[in-house]
Amino acid sequence: MPETLLQTKLYVPPQRPNVVSRPRLVERLNQGLRSGHKLTLISAAAGFGKTTLLSEWVNQSESAVAWISLDESDNDPSRFLAYLVSAIRTIEPSIGKGVLAALQSPQPPATEAFLTTVINQISETPDDPLEKARPTQSSRPGNNMVLVLDDYHLITAQPIHDALTFLLDHLPGNMHLVIATRSDPPLPLARLRGRGLLTELRESDLRFSQDEAAQFINKVIGLEVSADDLSALNARTEGWIAGLQMAAVSLQSRGHADDSTDTISDFVAAFTGSNRFILDYLVEEVLQSQPENIQTFLLHTAVLDRLTAPLCDGVLGHSDETVQENVETSIATAQDTLEHLERANLFIIPLDDERRWYRYHHLFADLLRNQLNKKHPGLRRTLHRRASQWFEQEGLIPEAIQHAIVIEDYDRVAGLLESIVSSLLNEGRPATLMNLMARLPNETIAARPWLGVHAAWGAFLTWQLASIEPYLQAVEARLSETPAVPLPEPFADVNRIRGRMDSLRAFMAQGQGNLEGATALSRKALNYLDEADLQLRCVLEMNLGGICVIRGDLVAARQHLEKSITAGEKAKNFYATLSSISQLADLEGIQGRLHQAVKTYRRAIQLGTDWGGGKALPGTSLPHVGLARALYEMNDLDGTARHLERGIHLGKLCGEQENVLQGYLTLARLRLAQGKADAAAEALEQAVALAPQDSTLPFLSAGHLASWQARFSLAQGDLAAASRWADSQESRLNIPDFPDFRLERPSFTLVRVRIAQGRAEEAMRLLDQLLPAAEAEGRVGRVIEIQMLRALALHAGGDVAQAMIPLEQALSLAEPEGYVRIFVDEGLPMAQLLYEAARRDITPEQTSRLLAVFPALEPAPTSPKRPGELVEPLTERELEVLSLIAEGLSNQEVSQRLFISLATVKWHTSNIYGKLGVKNRTQAIAQARALGILPTS
Template identity: 40%
Template structure:
């Protein structure tokens, strides 16, 4: 993001000879006890002047931010807000600023929550003034401001000046007495104030009658009084002049400003018109536009004569014209010298470019239709803007350029591609199309240097990874790393992408190496979000390898690295990983705690994959507690999140996990429909290196077995087992062996009871050192029977060494079965499917005669959730009415007689 302008943070100085307005400053001081003060009036009513008079008298420290149209980029807006906060104390907003400087753009809620927390922890009360809020038309900014106001700490007061009411919750603030309002009628000069102003500020001695007449004509409008006073200076017939004008504010401005301009010396008028295109003026900048060398002296003279110019710093270097006066000057320039407007903007653009003031340079270059200069500046700034999250500004600049120019300049095409990949208008198809266009045009023009080639390949690798095109992503990542400079900030992100591609392709060893390299690179280039995400993925690999203790340590390191006030996707993934491990070890309460901690983060960072791994962990906890309805709802949410974000892996995993739950519920038709439309086959080549897709293939094996296609199911499991062993994925091997043992025990293909026992014993040998539990418990009664049978077999062997260790482990698992609320998750003979804990709880309340509403109130859940559970109970008991369900449940011994 281009460097921030310090002049926007300058608090305007009270003018000499100003009119004291104690009635208004008292109201401003009283308003400090509320959340918001709104100073709302059209231009020229003295909003800024009033606040500049009030601030030195305020009992609180006050900081200032002058807004302009460029601030409609949320990243830029909040960066300036943080800069204003840091004028109070440099510690304020540090975490939020780190968020903004991360390519992993934070959600508005996360960013503002961080700001709120740091303000709340600050010991002193203070106020922030946002000047000219009417220039903001960004809905995300308005939403963020509404969130800030709603949660505003007691030690912060906001004051907003604006020409129109902003779309903020003003009515609610009024209703709760949290809003102070100063409007046009409050700001108008009284006749006494008008007399003081004309005498003190403008040096005019008028009679009380003349003052009253002038105040009446201008309706106390301060800008009108000032322009009228400037017009009267040197006139003999003051009374005649006062009688001569009337009308609206706009009419008065046009008439009187022309009068004022006509009285200026020719040189001064030339200066005013030539510099009217500028938002901020300095002596050297003005010289660049006028061709003269007296810019600084002229600015100082204009300030001394009160000619609608205000300083923007204490050194007298930067100034600005009053908005109304600037509009009059621009209108006159456009009317009298239209051919000069473009030239002046171009001169301003070149001057700002030489000063490395990119935002201002681009603004003037676009206004002056100097598209070549604008394009060059945008090309140079695009990389840093992308990494700093200033996507909205970059998109706005690109939209202002001719489309043909973007298409023919490879770096602009690439910038457009990045905005489609990282911005709010996510479109992988458009991002890929623009990246390809950049590559083709660079090749055609002979301008494809290694840096550009590397960056294009980096983006294409990330797009391919999002689409789960692992081979293409891996090849492009290698190409990018070969071409990117060693100091390129994209190297850590591409190396991370390479790691995900290796996992996708089933090369776990290479993936782990890539993630370790990404951690090192990110530590060197400051890409903290890559460091956390790469470490979290490294933890996931360790889980696949069955190294749960080591994975726990890595996830813990991620959380140690993470800033608690700066939530990032890596932190969410670490909590999800810890939750999964703890759930696997049957520590469900501890697992739930990590899910809740991750959920608090994921709301602030977004991201379909990080949300999915958390939902996946939460769904497994719910399944372990017998709450299949809740688990399905969680997975359905993850599925739709993946669709919206166009992350294919999330969509497919969520669908496969849903099919597994449906199968456990006895809904074979639903699970079979998934298998038929999944595109998976038991003889797929991908099953030899399944990577992330192992979840799908395990679900497919279950469905095939349930359909009576045992040979195909076991053939698929054999290939998955070979892949797991070849890739040293002991965690995967355990899960496959457990499923094979379960399906073999239930299969009618063979009467060989030793085969499932051998598979189970092997699984136990691998699982015991790391304390796997749920992988066994989740298979229900069949697994419990196998464990009992294996214990009997082990009892016939010598009571020593490995036999003793495995027998003890089997005993611990059987004890866990006994304690589990869902020991029987398979299909008993007398029920279509066992009832979950929550369903039994609801059935008991139904038996007591409670209505759906009463049950919902008792359990603190929604009525719709009660209805969903009751429908599930009907399906499992084979009934259609409440009392019928109670009768059947009593017959089955589920309820007391």
């Protein structure tokens, strides 16, 4: 069940009729907008009218305003960001499409990535989000969109402060941020102030002037107080509006409005004394002047952050007949009381137009709670327990948990949490689960195995790896108690608990490379589960499918993945189902079935969109990136770009680091194919930056990605860099068997480097080791690549006729499925091979189509050039430079060897490329060898 956001927190408070208008402060706020300031900070102690001022300003403003009333529960970064986007969507619904669901994923997106998406969407909004509703707003001041964060002092989480700092640093020009707070937040205020981008209103600005105090007391409240008394009262309160209001209410309740001036003066004189408990005195005066039933209502409902009539009835015990007999009240309903409090100006604020939800003024609520603890110290627990019970009955379990936490009723917290713990994980909210777990004593978790095993899963999903085994050991100890102690109902099914323990250990074993252990544990876990436990069956079948793919048993892998998909769809386990469908498409790609893989990826994308109600779920990142890879292989570069953009974007939102990494690798290949070397290098750097140095998945490690860097170096003509990598890796890679075919990628790169170095025999030996397993396991895609590389190696070794044999095999396998880039990305050497294949009438239609894709290549010559034949011969110096390049020297090393400048080397290199008709070092070396200018080895 996705976390429900309270819409009343997004309610812009209406301008109340009986308040003192403050045009001078409203103008200050408008001036900040007109000046293009980024931030307005209203910082003052409680009771200085911050919210009331903002309400007046907002309700007069012609800007589009979004509002969030913050409370302590908003210190969860994901919850805060969800409210932030939801508030903005109240004025511009097009913003935030698709991003809110990402916050519910197992790995929520990085905050900066999330905010970057929102910022970009805000920047792209029309000048006036509400222009259709307000056709004539040409005179409105400043920014088009205003976001108000009220009561920001309740936010203490540093990640949220960091998020707001990032937002301020990149705030679009059409947006303005307003913060109302009791204390200055840890934001870059000095920097904004120094740059003239900050509007500030502080206590000195907010204090009531003498005239404002007079208007408040005499006109708003309706008292007749002399100028001298008003001056004294305002001086002693230092313009503090709440103090004036409480004094006025106290005076009003004592009937002083009709008394003599002396009587009022006596009160003011007493009030202006130096007693530091004046505030307590005023509250007591206000409370004591109210009927007893109103006092009871105020004190008992002070434990609530927000009030609605049914909740108040529940807390007061009105819904409990046995309790109601002991409660003295003449109030007909709680709703009547709430409306009475509003009419009486007893520090209550409506949160919606229907007057269903209210809150007390924060200061007043604090004081009421102090009074409750003072007068009824034992009642607090009872009231919070009733509130918790009411929220539980309404199905609002998170709120019920919060009230139980306040009174440290950990057994109740644990019991409530057990009822939603599976939903939290299935919906991808492990961080919320772990935040709640952190509030519980270890012994409470240890006593409840259902809670403990889910805590272990939460730790696994949030990478709190050191906590996993302690949780599991505690569960095991509880299950093994002798004599057996009954487990808390209804979560006492030992088999379900053990199934979840073994399934988690299976995932951990796979991550550590222990495939035998992972398989055994997965099957053991399945044996514990009944047929109805589809949520976990979906995940376990997916795990088994992944293990089979790694082992090369593709038939069994497909069976497991199809079982996972069936179970996941029935259980509505959306993320796991999309993952399994994407893995099935990956498998089809491995088998060389490109067309079928494209269909399967598209199926997953459509399902993810349908399940999201027309908006793609973040989990569709997986099939988007997979489809991009397939389309790239088929040379649909526009389609590749579209799906990569979508897939990387969604992957960032839901924190799918692996998929984003794979997306950037494909993007780097795309940019190279488009001739954008700098963009390709940038994409590759982004991929490498995502790879953890100590990854338990070797194919994601930084070391493994170095092979991709070497391949890109080779493609850009930097043979020296590629050679350094190859020399450092050969001893580790040159082995006969590969337990994980995903680790073959570095071997393919090594082959390419050795071919470019003229060491074709070494390349052939490694390829001959790789081919049997690929053929036996039906990995047709790899067979095509291996045979293509064998042809290149034989050609580089001078055996052109023999090279045609593996080339023809590769072309024959590739043609039905539309493979293109696997050949074209090899550049000029492959083009020369294809020219030769065309001359020999080998798959003529296929070779013609492929040759047409190669960039800037001349048509196939009618007769081969003689060795050394060039339109313009190379100079002696150019031959020297070319020879050193072939040795693997960098431009800098060539300049040092020949004692010439780096600029001169680059000039000679450019001339060489032009005369040879190539674009990079690798092509130059290959062309020079083909023309007999350089030796073949």
